[in-house]
Amino acid sequence: MLTSQRRAMIVERLNRDGEIIAKTLATELDLSEDTIRRDLRDMAAEGLLKRVHGGALPLSPPLPDFAARQSLSTDEKAALGARAAAMIEPGQVIFLDGGTTTAALARALPRSFAFTVVTHSPTIACELERHPSADVVLVGGRLYKHSMVAMGAQALETIRGLKADLYFMGVTAAHPSHGLTTGDMEEAATKRSVAENAAATFVLLTREKLGLASPWKIMPLAAASGLIVPAGLSSDVLAPYRDMGVEVIEA
Amino acid sequence: MLTSQRRAMIVERLNRDGEIIAKTLATELDLSEDTIRRDLRDMAAEGLLKRVHGGALPLSPPLPDFAARQSLSTDEKAALGARAAAMIEPGQVIFLDGGTTTAALARALPRSFAFTVVTHSPTIACELERHPSADVVLVGGRLYKHSMVAMGAQALETIRGLKADLYFMGVTAAHPSHGLTTGDMEEAATKRSVAENAAATFVLLTREKLGLASPWKIMPLAAASGLIVPAGLSSDVLAPYRDMGVEVIEA
DNA sequence: CATGAAATTACACGAATATGCATGAAGTAT
């Protein structure tokens, strides 16, 4: 295994497990603890993780500004959710990603007719406990706690076995040339697979995500059926997306 | 669990519960009280909490619903959960049913070592979001909202493909001659299948469930490894179960 | 192909950190 592969693996594990224990990883990879420690030290210097006694932890989780962001963009997310919910037609099968934006969508889902919601997020599933007419299907797999969605081989297999009418995707960033991206490799693969098995894919994007790029590429913008963005953005910001032929829906 | 993780956990608990009791935390994490005390002393010096005799308090006033949580935690179900959690050993694979009793168990799961929790309940999965050392696997399937668990063909297939060390089952009723029963046919079949794929099955039973029977039979009492019941029940009530050779564990 | 530079890794060793236990002091409860 190459050094860079090992380091990529460390990042991935941090996302998956929320911790790295130097001793454990050394044993597992059959390397000396020194090597792992060196990795951790260098990566901490690069700002990829937080070094602690015994191993490493992810950089301060977005908890501090999470609450603030939550309250700040709540209205924005509710508007996106409502707009997305308006697209749903009776009897359709909808796939919902995990995340706060899609949670807002879950709360806005139509109650006057029946449809099916497929999700790999237990949080979304719990949101729908009291929904009167939504049939809920839970996609199983290994639960990734940082994003609270089930992913992995089992999940992919289930996803390949279904055909959704609409997929509402949440992403970390959207960039005109880099396309749709997210911070986790497994998540990128999962979203891609869902998009392949959905007749239409709409991406929910809050203001601050436009024009940014994260490390893992999901798919180019053109592969999406449309972007749902908050109303009131300047046409300058939206022009690059419209120019690529992607439908931009303002909520 | 790393030291810094433990300290982060202390902060989190202070926010959640409004208090830290040194002795309790030491027992729960399987550490000496000295270690916890040292943590509290250092963290007090860093201005993260207020040290008091017996434990610590947050600097800001505790959450308003603290009293409510407190009364909940002295519940019968919490006792059952704690007793069940004490059976778990490092590295084991535990299957958790949905339901309020097993939710109490989820909150009492050991935090000092790693193990895997398999569940078909999104509610349980959400409970475990912040658990430091539990690996969570979500079993997918059609979500039955009345009991909030995923069941059906997909779930059964996944269950057949796994082998759990311990299964903690929640039931609607337990009767000496009718055995373990529940109100839903699909649920009975699912529980039976999990029990078949677990090395040991323990049933969590609150007081009011003993001696009753529901329409759908899961399995005879003798098929269970043991029943976990609240302490203080009369031996008359428990005798029939003990007579059948079922281990009855009082919590 | 040869060779030296750079990178990677394992090992050694003293320092720093973490933890548990023992003991006497301080605090709390009955």
Added chain:
DNA sequence: ATACTTCATGCATATTCGTGTAATTTCATG
């Protein structure tokens, strides 16, 4: 006032860390 709990300190042990060093591999260049 007495009994019990909790605390602080010192000490012993174990783990982890950082630095230095040497061996090995990889790479670039002639």
